[in-house]
Amino acid sequence: MPAAQHIERDQDLAMSSDELLQAQLELYHHGLAFVKSLALKAATDLRIPDTIHRRGGAATLSELASDTGIHPTKRSNLRRVMRVLTTTGVFSIVQGKGSNDHAGDGAAYYKLTRVSRLLVERSPHNLSPMVGTIVNTLCWTSLLKMPEWFTQGQEGESAQSHSLVQLANGCTFWDTTKVDGGLFNDGMAADSRIAMKVLLKEHGGAFGEVKSSLVDIGGNHGATASAVARAFPHLKCTVLDLAHVVAAAPASDILTFVAGNMFEYVPPADAVLLKWILHDWKHEDCVKIMRRCKEAIPAKEAGGKVIIIDMVVGYPVTQPNDSIEAQVLLDIYMMGSDGMEREENVWSLIFSEAGFSDYKITPTNGIRSIIEVYP
Ligand SMILES: C[S@@+](CC[C@H](N)C(=O)[O-])C[C@H]1O[C@@H](n2cnc3c(N)ncnc32)[C@H](O)[C@@H]1O
Known part of the structure; x- marks a missing residue:
């Protein structure tokens, strides 16, 4: 292709600052979509929906951590996973009046949404086995190819x-x-x-x-x-x-x-x-x-x-x-x-x-x- 055409084509790639930042945001958003799947799988495997249900429909981070056997050194990391899952609507979070503790959850309560209600084992609509059927190593190794x-x-x-x-x-x-x-x-x-x-x-x-x-x-x-x-x-x-x-x-x-x-x-x-x-x-x-x-x-x-x-x-x-x-x-x-x-x-x-x-x-x-x- 002649050099002049290259230059003309390259001009098609130009973007304003706003477009550039928006495009970057969208690209990262698509690229990181897999994190949603893996956070969902982690919460399902840790039986977090069951814990919330057993606790009457609302549980603090400390309660989730102690009931699911989270190691004390990982508690703040659990909060980060719960933040992904509340942002994406798998759980909801209700802020209480207590002061924030080290993990930053304060007196916040995590609750089930219609999505996580499908992950409660004793529910007649328990769909948690499907999470493992969809999110698994076989599928990932295959699609990476x-x-x-x-x-x-x-x-x-x-x-x-x-x-x-x-x-x-x-x-x-x-x-x-x-x-x-x-x-x-x-x-x-x-x-x-x-x-x-x-x-x-x-x-x-x-x-x-x-x-x-x-x-x-x-x-x-x-x-x-x-x-x-x-x-x-x-x-x-x-x-x-x-x-x-x-x-x-x-x-x-x-x-x-x-x-x-x-x-x-x-x-x-x-x-x-x-x-x-x-x-x-x-x-x-x-x-x-x-x-x-x-x-x-x-x-x-x-x-x-x-x-x-x-x-x-x-x-x-x-x-x-x-x-x-x-x-x-x-x-x-x-x-x-x-x-x-x-x-x-x-x-x-x-x-x-x-x-x-x-x-x-x-x-x-x-x-x-x-x-x-x-x-
Ligand atoms: C995706 S599953 C669907 C199962 C069920 N119909 C449902 O919706 O829950 C596909 C089913 O087809 C069965 N299957 C695969 N190959 C088959 C074959 N050649 N003859 C009969 N069944 C087969 C599998 O064992 C599996 O149970």
Whole structure:
């Protein structure tokens, strides 16, 4: 490029002092976003939400420190972590009238917010296992490999045939769930308990109209299917999952567990449920799974359908910004293991390639939608 053009381009980089400082602030803010995740993980692992709850909903720093076993030399550091978490809305802080002590907390009380109420172990909405499922070394080591992964590949292979998880850890994501001490399964069960409570209450019709049987594919330990079976006792509910997952599932008198591979066989039923399954897989695999589902259900006129609970990125367009941001962040998390979060046009392509004729999307107030797909 001629020198004059360089100079002209460099002028594009010029900024006023205010712009420069604002840009620097924004860059540091983005770069440090990981600290929020790690502070959340620390507070969850230290069971700070449980301590606040046990103490009647408010606790001082000294109480948090003594109840959670914080070493006396680290107490002021706990305050710093709590400052991040109150600034980001995970906890709230109420200033008391006492004078400030060495740690600077004075008579301040920390309280739960709607976010940290989800992290109290005895809550029926306890979502704390999901924090460990999202914030973990596997995910970090994988995503740190992004620049290397993006520039690797061989002719003829699909862009994602070697996942970030494989590149960073030498094994697949599903291999890691076999040896994580149940962390992943606990996270899934916690998510299902909350999601299904709301979905069945607000959008139960999608399940209520199923004639007499439903099979939950990749149904893990049955948290989702149990909720459906309890809400709609007329449904005979079956859970299909991999053999090692089914072997560790708790006994149930309302569910039938089947060990198997969804790429090979889906047990016949009036409806097939896929909650948080297709986002784990690349396009061609989703088409294969959907074809198996189609073989398992009756025709549309006879009530056959597939019910998918997953994200439809950017749908509806009126979603709040934090919902869209969570969707696109989760998409990158899923990229680590070859999965993806999809826009409506991509879902539509999967359905038509798998031979389905129609679908209906019902958005929820959360980040996921219910997609009913008809043969
Ligand atoms: C992201 S989890 C979703 C679990 C559950 N549906 C939920 O939402 O809580 C994906 C599930 O798919 C299962 N799975 C993975 N590969 C499978 C396969 N080939 N056949 C059947 N299940 C599989 C996993 O064991 C896991 O339980």
